[in-house]
Amino acid sequence: MSYSVVVGIDGSAQSAAAAGWAAQEADRRGLGLRIVHVAGSEVDALGRDLGGAPGAVPASVAAIRDRIAACLPGLEVSLEIVPGNAAEALAASRRSEVLVLGSRGLGGFAGLLVGSVGLRAAARARCPVVLVRAGADGQGGSPGDVVVGVEGDRPCDAVLAFAFQHAATTGAALRAVESRNTSHGPYTTEAPVDRWEVRESLAAAEQLRLRDTLAHWRDKYPEVRTEADICPWSPARALVEASRSASLVVLGRRTSRHPLAMPRLGPVTQSVLHHAHSPVAVVPHD
DSSP states (O other), rough: SSSEEEEOSSHHHHHHHHHHHHHHHHHHHHHHHEEEEETTBBBBOOOOOOHHHHTOOOOHHHHHHHHHHHHHHTEEEEEEEEOSSSHHHHHTTTTTEEEEESSSSSSOOOTSOOOOOHHHHHHHOOEEEEEEEEOOOSSSSOOEEEEEEOTSOOOHHHHHHHHHHHHHHHOOEEEEEEEETSSSGGGGSSOOOHHHHHHHHHHHHHHHHHHHHHHHHHHOOOOOOOOEEEESSHHHHHHHHHHEEEEEEEEEEEEEOTTHHHOOOOHHHHHHHHHOSSOOOEEEEO
16 A cells, blocks of 8 residues: 555554554555564653664564454554654654554653653654554543644644544544633733623634634535634643543644754643544644
């Protein structure tokens, strides 16, 4: 197959959850699954390479591959061992429809849910990157809505397309979340807005505009039940709270066309990646 779902694994519980999520996604999309293990990607808590013979398949990695093949016998599965820097090797996968990674690998620090490999890959990859956190059952989360973060003045088609497609293929409802603090931004006038009626009127106008933004996608995916939600919190808090009942949170990452620009994730995306209760998809866009 020309394109595939790619999952990077290192044998950890988080990468096993990522592999399970990726296998289901590939099966739903009718794509092959390419499992990538970066030789020597096992690291200790200080990020030091624990080694590993080039080309060797660790037993934990082979076990993940075999488990997927047994659960989804009709799925085309390949395993590739590649050398080099883990984040760069995974982000460089040019024929990936989606890149899936565990929220933390064997290394990292207990206070953060996303390791440096996941953050760097999400900032560099040309395709959407999904970071999967292992759930209590080891499968990386529970069923729920697909939550998509929307910027009111700059809605992005690539982000909405990914979110609606995932909702359609999984049978989930879609919840579009936009953050509007009622004492800042569009709710601010020359004089403080204290009247409840005025605030409610402005909020209703924002709700209507958000629904208009979703109208095209609702027409394209009529089977997806959608909800437009204006939250009076910061964007990061609104999305992290929404992730509590979500099967997936979808965010955008604006790419730079400047050849010398360093790929990076914005503060909202980083905060959501570290604190979300569900898998998070980061979708690159212009």
